[in-house]
Amino acid sequence: MPELYVAGQRCTVAPASNLLDALHGAGIAVPYSCRAGSCHACLVRCVRGEPLDAKPEALAAQRREEGWRLACQCRVVEDLSVEVFDPVRDGLPARVDSCTWLSPSVLRLRLLPERPLRYCAGQHLVLWSTTGVARPYSLASLPGEDPWLEFHLDCRQSGAFSDAARQLNAGDRLRLGELLSGALHYDPDWQARPLWLLAAGTGLAPLYGVLREALRQDHQGAIRLIHLAHDASEHYLAAELAELARRYPQLQVELLSAAELPAALAELRLVSRQTLALLCGHPASVETFARRLYLAGLPRNQMLADLFLPHAR
Incomplete structure (x- = not known):
């Protein structure tokens, strides 16, 4: 034994x-x-x-x-x-810069690490609370442009970390753990290809970072972003996305509720075989997106997806 x-x-x-x-x-x-x-x-x-x-x-x-x-x-x-x-021994200290509500259920957490953290748009990071709760969250910030690390926390349901985050104030301390790479990123070689970004809920967070990275790198192909939310009040970056669409004519933004999604997906038409799709959110939503894109003619190997798996409470 x-x-x-x-x-x-x-x-x-x-x-x-x-x-x-x-x-x-x-x-x-x-x-x-x-x-x-x-x-x-x-x-x-x-x-x-x-x-x-x-x-x-x-x-x-x-x-x-x-x-x-x-x-x-x-x-x-x-x-x-x-x-x-041990987050005290092995983690990177960070200070809360701000903690604000973007919608009735989405909390925006901005952290300032004790030393600069090198990361890429689309990555996620393990956050540790002072009580020893660890959860991975996607980065919504843009490296080299935003002075903070930004996260969008889904607080619709009670959770060990989200409940603690509700009590955070500017100046409070957290610890940062592993920096993780998923499927979502932006590749400069994609510059001329059509890019579809499909997000459900706070799956918008990493895609918002990827979108801004693509625009920063002067992406030339058409970009279509679809955000699925429970209702209109949960399109928590609507103003920011509208401003980007105003500034960049190649960007099209669609904000959909669950009731509107089936009809909108049914109308999806592939305009180029070079299209790439980045998907993020709850597994069921991502699978719905992927199935419709496949039926529209997009090969699975041209879809990149990160799933937001349900957390232990």
Whole structure:
């Protein structure tokens, strides 16, 4: 039976036990959100021994060389000594610049990190609350232009991090964890290609960053942005998008409610085989977008998608 060493404790675990479950069984409060290897909240560092990793590609090579693993994706197959991610020791301090409501349910959080953070439009970052809750959120800010890191938090339902975020004030402190790369980005080689951006809810956050990156790089192809929201009050960047559409004639913005979506998608027509589509939001919404685009003639390999998986509460 393999032994697990953590935080000065030693316990025996069943062979091939899930590492996250084993840590919780030992009373170690390792945070987690998705259990799918996407959120990186359950990061641990292997000091001695090696677990069986089902998703090694989820971490950058340098992080793996440093011993970091995602506990939810690992199984204990031999004696193993680990250290859990400590946001005080391992995270980057950041100060709240502002915390404001963009709509009845969307909270805009702007953070100023203690030192500059190098990132690209479309990436996401793990945020740690002072109570040890970790959640990944997409960056809506534009690197090199916005002085802050901006996040759009969906607060329609109660959640461990969103509930804490409601209480934040300017000057409060948070910690930043892993910077993650998903599918969403802007490639300068796309400059002449039509670009479709389809977002549901706060899936608009990373696409807003990608859109501004494309415009900053003088994108020449037509850009079509569709934002799906529960109702008109939740089109939380309507004014900003309207201003961009006024300034850039190649940009078309459509704001749709759930009731309007089926008819709007039915009218989608592919104008070029070179079209690229970036999709983001709840998995069901993204699949609805992708299915309609495929029926319209867009190959799946010309669709890039990031899914906002439901978080543990």
